[in-house]
Amino acid sequence: MIAINSLLKSITEDTVYRILWFNEKDDIVYLFNVEIQAMPVAARYSDIEKRIVDGELQSETVDPYIKVLREHEIPDRSKQIRDQAWELVSNLVLCEPDIYNKHARVRMTNELSIKNELQIKVIHRYLKRYWLYGKNKNAFLPNYENCGGKGKKRPASPDSAKRGRPRKYDDGKGINIDDNIRGIFEKAIQKYYHNRKEYTFKAVYEMMLREFFSKHTKQHDGSVETELLPADKLPTITQFRYWYSKTYNVREKVTRRKGETAFALEHRAIVGKSDYAIIGPGAKYQIDATVGDIYLVSRFDRTNIIGRPIVYFIVDMFSRMVAGLYVGLEGPSWAGAMMALANAMSDKVKYCAEYGVEISEEDWPCRHVPEAILGDRGEMESNSVETLINTLGVRIENAPPYRGDMKGIVERRFRTVNTDATVFLPGHVKPDMAKRGGKDYRLDAKLDLHQFTKIMILSVLYENNEHFLETYERDADMIADGVPPIPIKLWEWGIPNRSGLLRTCDEETVKLCLMPAGTATVSAKGIRFKGIYYLCDRAIAERWFETARAKGSFKVDVSYDPRNMSGIYVRAPGEAAYDLCYLAKWEDKYRNRRLEEIVYLMESEKQMRKKHESSELKAKLDLSAEIENVVRAAEGMARQTPATASKTQRTKDIRLNRGTEKQRNRQTEAFIQPDTEMEPICPQDIEDEEISPEMRLILKDLEERLNGGK
Numbered sequence: 232m233i234a235i236n237s238l239l240k241s242i243t244e245d246t247v248y249r250i251l252w253f254n255e256k257d258d259i260v261y262l263f264n265v266e267i268q269a270m271p272v273a274a275r276y277s278d279i280e281k282r283i284v285d286g287e288l289q290s291e292t293v294d295p296y297i298k299v300l301r302e303h304e305i306p307d308r309s310k311q312i313r314d315q316a317w318e319l320v321s322n323l324v325l326c327e328p329d330i331y332n333k334h335a336r337v338r339m340t341n342e343l344s345i346k347n348e349l350q351i352k353v354i355h356r357y358l359k360r361y362w363l364y365g366k367n368k369n370a371f372l373p374n375y376e377n378c379g380g381k382g383k384k385r386p387a388s389p390d391s392a393k394r395g396r397p398r399k400y401d402d403g404k405g406i407n408i409d410d411n412i413r414g415i416f417e418k419a420i421q422k423y424y425h426n427r428k429e430y431t432f433k434a435v436y437e438m439m440l441r442e443f444f445s446k447h448t449k450q451h452d453g454s455v456e457t458e459l460l461p462a463d464k465l466p467t468i469t470q471f472r473y474w475y476s477k478t479y480n481v482r483e484k485v486t487r488r489k490g491e492t493a494f495a496l497e498h499r500a501i502v503g504k505s506d507y508a509i510i511g512p513g514a515k516y517q518i519d520a521t522v523g524d525i526y527l528v529s530r531f532d533r534t535n536i537i538g539r540p541i542v543y544f545i546v547d548m549f550s551r552m553v554a555g556l557y558v559g560l561e562g563p564s565w566a567g568a569m570m571a572l573a574n575a576m577s578d579k580v581k582y583c584a585e586y587g588v589e590i591s592e593e594d595w596p597c598r599h600v601p602e603a604i605l606g607d608r609g610e611m612e613s614n615s616v617e618t619l620i621n622t623l624g625v626r627i628e629n630a631p632p633y634r635g636d637m638k639g640i641v642e643r644r645f646r647t648v649n650t651d652a653t654v655f656l657p658g659h660v661k662p663d664m665a666k667r668g669g670k671d672y673r674l675d676a677k678l679d680l681h682q683f684t685k686i687m688i689l690s691v692l693y694e695n696n697e698h699f700l701e702t703y704e705r706d707a708d709m710i711a712d713g714v715p716p717i718p719i720k721l722w723e724w725g726i727p728n729r730s731g732l733l734r735t736c737d738e739e740t741v742k743l744c745l746m747p748a749g750t751a752t753v754s755a756k757g758i759r760f761k762g763i764y765y766l767c768d769r770a771i772a773e774r775w776f777e778t779a780r781a782k783g784s785f786k787v788d789v790s791y792d793p794r795n796m797s798g799i800y801v802r803a804p805g806e807a808a809y810d811l812c813y814l815a816k817w818e819d820k821y822r823n824r825r826l827e828e829i830v831y832l833m834e835s836e837k838q839m840r841k842k843h844e845s846s847e848l849k850a851k852l853d854l855s856a857e858i859e860n861v862v863r864a865a866e867g868m869a870r871q872t873p874a875t876a877s878k879t880q881r882t883k884d885i886r887l888n889r890g891t892e893k894q895r896n897r898q899t900e901a902f903i904q905p906d907t908e909m910e911p912i913c914p915q916d917i918e919d920e921e922i923s924p925e926m927r928l929i930l931k932d933l934e935e936r937l938n939g940g941k
Contacts, residue, residue, distance in 0.1 A: 233260065233279060236366055238291035247291065251362060252328050261331040263362045265296065270355075271331045271362065297365040298372060309372050316371035319347065320357045324366070330358075405463060408470055415443045416466075416474050425488060432475075436468045511549050511729025512722050513599050515628075517640050518545045518555075518571060518606040520563040526658040526676040527683055530824075531832055536676050539660070540683060543571035546640050547597070548605075549729070550721035551700055553691045554597035558684040559794070560827040566793055568606065569745045573792075576600055576741045586685040594692060596722065599733035600741075603628055623736060623744055656686070680825065695719050743800065743809060746790040751801065753787055755780035757815050760789055760799055761826065762833055765812035767801055793826035887932065 239248045239262075246266045253260035253276055260279050261271045282288045305313075323343065329335040340354045357371070364370030393404045406412070419439035423430050430438075444465050446458045459465070475484075520543045529535040541563065545555030555575025557567060574582060579595035603626040658676035678686070695718045703716035714724045726733065751760035753775050758765040770776065779785060790809065791799040800809040814822055821829050874881060 233276070233283070238265070238294055239279075239283070239288045240291055242287055242289065249362060249365075251366070252331060254328075261328065263359075265363055268359050268363060270333070270336075270359075273331070294365060296363055297367070298369045300369060300372070305372065309375070312373050313368065313371040316357055317368050319343070319349075320354065320361065323354075324358065324361050405470075406466060408466060408474060412466055413474060415439065416471060417478075419443070420475065427488075429488075432472065433468065436471050439471075440465060511725040512547055512552070513549075513601050513733045515548045515603040515605060516545050516554060516575065516601045517548055518543065518568060518604055520544075520567060523558075523683070524660040525656055525678070525683065526660070526673045528676050528679050529831060530679045530681060530828060531835075533679065535835075536673055537680075537831060540680060541567055542687065543567050545571050545575045545604075547601075547718075547722065548640055549725055550718050551640060551703065552597055552695050552718040552722050554599075554601075556687060556691055557794075558680065558687050559825065560680065560831075563607070566747055569747060570794055572604070573741055573745045576736060577738050583688055586681065586688055588685060588688050588692075590692065594696060596719075598735065600736050601625060605629075623741070656683075680828070742792065743790055746792055746800070749789050749791060750786050751789045751799070752784050753779045754784045758787065758789075758799075758801060758812055760791065761796070761829070763796065763821055763829065764815040764818050765799055765801075766815050767810055767812040769810045770801075770812075791826075796824055796826050796829055797822050 233250060233253060235250055235252060237250050239250065240246075241248065246264060248262040249265055251261045251263050251271055255276050258276045260274050260276045262274055262279075263271045279288065283290070320343070323330055323339055326339065330339065340351055340358075343349065343354055344351050361370045394407055398405060408416075416439070419435060419442070423435040423438050424432065440459060441457060444460050446460070448456045448458065450456055520541055523540045523542050526539055527537050529537050537560065540558050540560060543555070543557040544553055546552065547554050555571045555573075557570035557574055559567060559570065576598060578598055580590055580592055583590050583595070600623050605628045607629065656678060658672060658678065661670070661672050698717065700716040700718070703721075705714065705716060708728065709721075709724065712724065712728075714720055749760060751758050751765075753759075753770070755776050756764055757776065758767060758770065767775075788802045789799045789812075790802075797814055799812050801812050802809050824832075876884075
């Protein structure tokens with residue numbers, strides 16, 4: 232379309248024209264070539280229109296020549312120059328279309344030249360400037376911004392006249408910065424400043440002077456004396472800073488000092504939003520972990536401080552709903568992430584009831600499988616995540632290293648927890664803890680893991696149902712429907728208006744997809760996993776334990792939930808189905824305990840055994856010494872009563888000696904001792920009913936010996 236003052240680019244001629252005036256009826260149009268800035272030329276309107284249709288001429292959407300300036304921003308001197316020029320040529324430029332006709336223009340410019348005593352070329356320069364800059368009064372404003380060669384290097388040598396402002400407090404003139412000195416600047420920057428040593432700019436300047444602008448004289452004793460050049464021969468730190476600011480931009484300065492990662496995290500431009508293009512609830516979750524600013528105690532022994540918990544949050548990017556939560560002692564890993572993901576896809580009513588919090592389905596309706604999960608490279612690059620991807624169809628996205636800003640939504644939840652939820656709790660970490668004389672707040676710990684998890688659940692319920700998101704950007708549809716920026720309201724509105732029906736999955740399938748896998752050992756006592764014994768109905772029916780005792784133990788694959796080790800899932804060898812195993816009766820102390828709590832208890836018992844080892848070893852050595860003393864005494868007594876009978880006789884009389892010794896022991900071991908000393912027993916004095924079968928044999932053997940004269 233042809234319009235006055237528009238720009239047309241000629242594809243064939245590679246030039247740009249401005250349309251100054253046209254008359255469709257007379258089939259005429261006047262064009263001004265902005266490239267060569269010659270006087271306007273006439274052309275047929277129909278020809279220009281045809282060339283536009285054929286694509287030979289294209290309309291330029293941006294006019295780089297028109298100056299858009301607020302009147303109060305224009306300096307008074309510039310206004311004066313503009314107004315004088317406008318007053319001079321306004322009668323000419325407004326006389327259209329005669330001014331575009333060569334003969335009429337010559338006549339009018341000659342008259343103006345004579346009247347104002349101006350040269351014709353000055354008037355022509357004003358006319359061309361007016362047409363070039365869009366036929367407006369501001370075209371006559373001076374282009375002072377183009378003066379001075381901005382950004383260009385000034386050629387100079389140290390011996391030429393000093394450029395720049397003169398020194399204020401020094402008589403010396405100083406030096407110009409030439410290519411040689413710029414080279415020295417570059418060497419100093421690369422050697423001392425663009426590294427991780429974090430020298431200050433002033434320190435780099437001083438090291439540069441000492442190395443490149445000093446005389447080094449070697450003394451007789453081998454030392455080197457350094458003498459700085461005169462002050463008027465040295466570059467100033469201002470010149471050094473100016474060169475650096477002109478040579479390197481902000482990105483180069485930061486990346487060469489701190490690296491690309493630090494620039495992307497702390498110094499890059501923030502021109503986007505992390506939730507851009509998120510269509511609705513469940514489209515993408517963000518997951519991350521942090522260390523809670525509180526110390527906890529053990530549930531087994533509340534005098535034991537167990538350190539600070541790890542808190543996992545999973546947040547829906549569209550509604551800001553906290554969809555999943557996990558609080559434990561497991562460091563940031565797949566085990567902790569798995570707990571949070573399982574919680575995000577499971578029933579929250581049942582979960583809250585485990586901690587004594589009663590809610591309805593409407594209070595926390597998040598129990599769905601998301602389309603995508605954005606997490607850290609550590610947890611989300613585990614081999615276990617492949618099961619989640621292939622079975623549940625979840626897309627996994629990982630943020631680059633050290634780019635926590637890409638998960639700003641979930642990061643905000645951590646700030647809320649550490650500033651609002653834990654600040655008044657006993658054991659909360661205070662800023663002055665590390666200061667000398669500061670109070671050790673670890674000793675104030677009172678809450679255990681179960682109690683702190685309950686507090687986190689209550690905080691999440693508040694954030695989801697009551698917190699007003701002041702910085703949430705509502706779109707036009709939300710504003711039209713009057714949806715307040717509260718997570719639960721955004722979730723409820725987004726499901727029918729954006730996402731449709733969210734995907735769900737039964738909890739058993741989710742658990743098996745997420746739970747970490749391990750290997751257990753089947754032994755005669757049961758299925759041993761993590762030092763704990765489990766039993767299984769299938770194992771009992773198929774006699775796994777008898778087989779293990781007869782043929783030796785064997786391995787089986789298991790899946791387990793570290794949050795509650797009361798049961799594990801075991802898979803029979805060669806099968807895909809899993810069976811639930813339960814704790815053996817003698818392991819009941821581990822019921823409803825977390826894996827980290829069980830590990831802590833086992834480690835405590837190991838420490839107890841370790842502490843007792845030294846005293847036990849000492850007692851054992853004392854025992855050995857006492858035994859040796861008794862043996863030594865027995866050997867001495869044996870030497871004092873040498874045996875008169877032969878070896879054969881001594882071994883043959885063992886049974887008789889045993890009987891005699893037994894009778895003597897009965898006298899000394901009796902609960903009621905006789906008042907008088909008993910006379911030796913003769914075989915004839917013993918009644919038959921008092922003789923035991925064993926004693927009868929002994930007496931018979933004795934009688935035979937006596938009758939034989941032995």
